[in-house]
Amino acid sequence: MSILADRLPQQCKNVYMLARIGAGFKSRADASEFLPIGERTLAKIETGEKVPSPEEISVMADTYNRQKLLYEYCSELCPVGKQIAVKPEEKDLSGSTIGLLRWIKEVQGDLERLVEIAEDNRITPDEVPDLVITMDKISALWKSIVTYKFYVDCVARINTKEKQPTLVAERQAAYNIL
Structure with missing residues (x-):
C-alpha cells in the first residue's frame, strides 16, 4: 500500500x-x-x-x-x-503450494471410491454421502488450484513488468525528454 x-x-x-x-x-x-x-x-x-x-x-x-x-x-x-x-485466497508460495498438495492428496484417497460410484453409471442412496464428501474435497482442491494459479500469475506478471519499464515510469521518461 x-x-x-x-x-x-x-x-x-x-x-x-x-x-x-x-x-x-x-x-x-x-x-x-x-x-x-x-x-x-x-x-x-x-x-x-x-x-x-x-x-x-x-x-x-x-x-x-x-x-x-x-x-x-x-x-x-x-x-x-x-x-x-472461486475467489483465490491471498497466500504466499509456500502456503499456496502446501494447500494445493494437501488437497491433491485428500482427493487421491477418494478416487477409488469415486470410480466405484461411477462404474454402474448411477448414484444409489447409500453412495450419496461418500459422493458429497468427495465433492467437498474436490471443491477445496479447485479453490487451491485457483489460489496457486493466482499466485503464479501475479509473480509472472510482476517478473515480466520488472524487465520492462512501468507505464508510470515510461510516462515520466517521456515528459523528461520533452
Whole structure:
C-alpha cells in the first residue's frame, strides 16, 4: 500500500482506487491517460456510483497490473460469476503450494471410491454421502488450484513488468525528454 492510500479515510478506499494508487497513478487524470475510460467514469467507479463493465475491469486489471480485480469482479459483481467463480485466497508460495498438495492428496484417497460410484453409471442412496464428501474435497482442491494459479500469475506478471519499464515510469521518461 502506498503512503497516499494510507492517508485516505477508510470510506474513500475501494479496490479500484487502491489498485490505481498501487500502480503509481496518483490521480484519476493520470490513470485515464492510459485507460480507455474517462476521468469522470473512473471517479464513478472508484466512488461506487457505477459498477464497472467487464471490459473496464479487464483494462484496469491489465493497466494497473492487478489481476485480483478480475477475480473480485467475477466472484462479487458478475451475476454468473457469483454462482460459479472461486475467489483465490491471498497466500504466499509456500502456503499456496502446501494447500494445493494437501488437497491433491485428500482427493487421491477418494478416487477409488469415486470410480466405484461411477462404474454402474448411477448414484444409489447409500453412495450419496461418500459422493458429497468427495465433492467437498474436490471443491477445496479447485479453490487451491485457483489460489496457486493466482499466485503464479501475479509473480509472472510482476517478473515480466520488472524487465520492462512501468507505464508510470515510461510516462515520466517521456515528459523528461520533452
